[in-house]
Amino acid sequence: MKFLAFVNFYCRLIQKLMTVILTIMFVSTLIMISGRYIPFIPPFFWTIEVVRFGMIWMIFLGAAVALREREHFFVDIMPVKYGKNKNISGILYIVYAAVILIFSYIYIVYGVIYFKDWCLVQHSEILQINMGFIFFSVPLCGVNSFLFFVAELVEKKLGIERKEVQE
Amino acid sequence: MSGGTIGIITFAILVSLVFLRVPVAFALAIATIPALLIDEKLTPCILINRMSVQYMSVILTAIPFFILAARIMNRSKITDKLVRLSLSMVGSLRGGLGYVNILVSMFFAGMSGSSNADAAGIGSILIPAMLKQKYDVNYTVAVTACSAVMGCIIPPSIMAVVWGATLNVSVGGLFLAGILPGILIGLSQMLITYILARKRNYPKYSEKISFVEIAISIKDAFWALLTPFILVGGIIGGIVTPTEASAIAVSYSIIVGAFIYRTLSFKDIVEEIMVTAKLSAIILFSIGTASIYAWVFAYYNIPSYLVNSVEGITDNPIVVLLISTFFFLIAGMFLDAVPAIIIIAPLLQPIAVAVGIDTMHFAIVCSVVLGIGLITPPYGLTLLISSKIAKINCMQAMKDVGLFFILMLVIVIIIILFPDIFLFLPNLLKK
Numbered sequence: 001m002k003f004l005a006f007v008n009f010y011c012r013l014i015q016k017l018m019t020v021i022l023t024i025m026f027v028s029t030l031i032m033i034s035g036r037y038i039p040f041i042p043p044f045f046w047t048i049e050v051v052r053f054g055m056i057w058m059i060f061l062g063a064a065v066a067l068r069e070r071e072h073f074f075v076d077i078m079p080v081k082y083g084k085n086k087n088i089s090g091i092l093y094i095v096y097a098a099v100i101l102i103f104s105y106i107y108i109v110y111g112v113i114y115f116k117d118w119c120l121v122q123h124s125e126i127l128q129i130n131m132g133f134i135f136f137s138v139p140l141c142g143v144n145s146f147l148f149f150v151a152e153l154v155e156k157k158l159g160i161e162r163k164e165v166q167e
Numbered sequence: 168m169s170g171g172t173i174g175i176i177t178f179a180i181l182v183s184l185v186f187l188r189v190p191v192a193f194a195l196a197i198a199t200i201p202a203l204l205i206d207e208k209l210t211p212c213i214l215i216n217r218m219s220v221q222y223m224s225v226i227l228t229a230i231p232f233f234i235l236a237a238r239i240m241n242r243s244k245i246t247d248k249l250v251r252l253s254l255s256m257v258g259s260l261r262g263g264l265g266y267v268n269i270l271v272s273m274f275f276a277g278m279s280g281s282s283n284a285d286a287a288g289i290g291s292i293l294i295p296a297m298l299k300q301k302y303d304v305n306y307t308v309a310v311t312a313c314s315a316v317m318g319c320i321i322p323p324s325i326m327a328v329v330w331g332a333t334l335n336v337s338v339g340g341l342f343l344a345g346i347l348p349g350i351l352i353g354l355s356q357m358l359i360t361y362i363l364a365r366k367r368n369y370p371k372y373s374e375k376i377s378f379v380e381i382a383i384s385i386k387d388a389f390w391a392l393l394t395p396f397i398l399v400g401g402i403i404g405g406i407v408t409p410t411e412a413s414a415i416a417v418s419y420s421i422i423v424g425a426f427i428y429r430t431l432s433f434k435d436i437v438e439e440i441m442v443t444a445k446l447s448a449i450i451l452f453s454i455g456t457a458s459i460y461a462w463v464f465a466y467y468n469i470p471s472y473l474v475n476s477v478e479g480i481t482d483n484p485i486v487v488l489l490i491s492t493f494f495f496l497i498a499g500m501f502l503d504a505v506p507a508i509i510i511i512a513p514l515l516q517p518i519a520v521a522v523g524i525d526t527m528h529f530a531i532v533c534s535v536v537l538g539i540g541l542i543t544p545p546y547g548l549t550l551l552i553s554s555k556i557a558k559i560n561c562m563q564a565m566k567d568v569g570l571f572f573i574l575m576l577v578i579v580i581i582i583i584l585f586p587d588i589f590l591f592l593p594n595l596l597k598k
Contacts, residue, residue: 052228096189099184
């Protein structure tokens with residue numbers, strides 16, 4: 001199905017992007033240290049903002065991806081015999097779905113308000129970047145969560161099983 | 168509506184959502200929504216705002232870097248060299264592999280900040296080896312899970328980073344504070360191994376100590392063993408911040424893995440960065456949602472309610488520390504250490520300060536208790552990881568885990584009663 005193929009591609013793309021972001025954060029931190037201790041490298045102040053903003057993007061992108069792969073920590077205190085009961089697992093899924101939908105709603109609606117009213121009007125201290133570039137990640141996290149949730153519903157309908165993983 | 172009522176409602180929503188298997192990070196965020204809607208001065212935008220404020224603290228970047236460093240060390244088979252070294256040192260004792268398990272965990276704890284990486288890396292090598300030598304599976308799982316606890320107590324430690332970032336305590340000081348309790352835990356576990364090995368007649372790994380083999384394996388593991396000294400030395404000497412130390416740990420592990428031991432390829436590094444980015448996004452996301460939870464409590468003045476009510480009952484520091492221990496033990500059964508710190512510690516620390524407990528002392532006690540949380544079911548991560556590797560249900564190992572659990576509680580009580588011994592190292596940093 002084209003929709004699922006697109007979502008899978010998009011999910012992989014985000015993970016590649018996160019890899020790039022973490023690498024940039026790492027290199028920036030190294031530049032920060034070398035700036036202090038290696039004489040011919042000047043101390044760069046922008047590095048700290050690159051690290052901060054990179055981390056924010058990485059977190060909000062990653063939170064949605066982890067939702068798709070069911071990797072967020074959850075606690076399993078329900079006795080096994082209830083966990084296997086179809087009715088109960090149905091109810092659990094409805095609760096889960098409600099939480100994800102409320103979450104996506106808040107992140108999209110209030111995320112856009114936050115982006116427009118709190119962030120677009122500010123600039124970062126050192127790099128003078130518009131803070132909107134950084135916190136665009138928030139409503140995007142909401143959209144991604146919603147998209148991945150829809151993909152999960154489609155998969156359920158088609159009978160494609162996704163495993164719950166917990167590391 | 169009074170602050171107390173709102174606190175209770177928020178907490179009740181959180182507990183019921185967690186019970187219904189909603190991921191903890193999301194349960195935390197959703198539970199605060201009613202509290203943010205009730206008060207006219209508040210808006211759900213604060214949820215997002217508080218998360219972003221939390222993420223502005225650069226110290227949190229230490230988390231992805233420490234995870235990455237630990238994963239790269241596992242990937243480049245540095246763990247194998249540590250196992251070989253430990254085998255040469257304690258392999259000839261009765262129950263040799265049990266000691267090896269503890270000793271490797273101590274070495275690894277000094278290089279990585281994560282107990283999970285410790286349990287996964289060491290468990291996948293030593294659990295099969297121990298089972299093959301006919302150790303009983305309960306002890307095997309118990310010793311792997313419990314020795315991995317040192318990973319988050321012996322510096323560097325991700326838990327200390329989170330504690331420092333949340334409660335404004337010096338992370339360098341916390342690192343130093345973890346050394347002594349960590350070593351004590353290791354020694355106490357060796358004591359258990361000594362007793363059980365005699366009682367159950369565990370095998371020796373080798374017949375006698377070979378000093379040649381020790382010398383060879385120290386030389387072989389030399390570059391890896393240098394890591395703790397670089398990290399802790401750099402932080403104590405004021406040369407680098409904990410965040411920078413974590414980045415240095417990554418570069419050092421890449422250099423050692425790719426150029427000295429040549430067991431790490433470029434593709435390995437890229438893969439590990441990808442997994443780390445995802446894992447740390449999960450942890451950091453739950454730090455963010457937990458911080459809004461703590462903020463809502465602070466907004467409704469709940470910590471001062473608690474301080475007042477506890478002051479009415481007791482002003483004895485030891486009793487307050489015991490109460491905190493109890494709360495963290497319960498929290499540790501159901502939560503990961505990171506959200507537990509962010510939700511509970513800001514509530515308890517004001518009480519501790521009010522009765523005159525040093526914040527560092529409070530931090531050491533609670534960190535060790537949270538370490539114990541890693542081996543208490545239903546949600547004890549190192550226990551879950553180890554029993555998964557051994558392919559048993561985690562409850563099966565509980566009888567042996569209980570022994571380790573009791574000894575760790577004894578250590579907590581020693582720390583509570585004799586703060587001066589344990590505060591000596593972190594106080595050095597203050598001078």
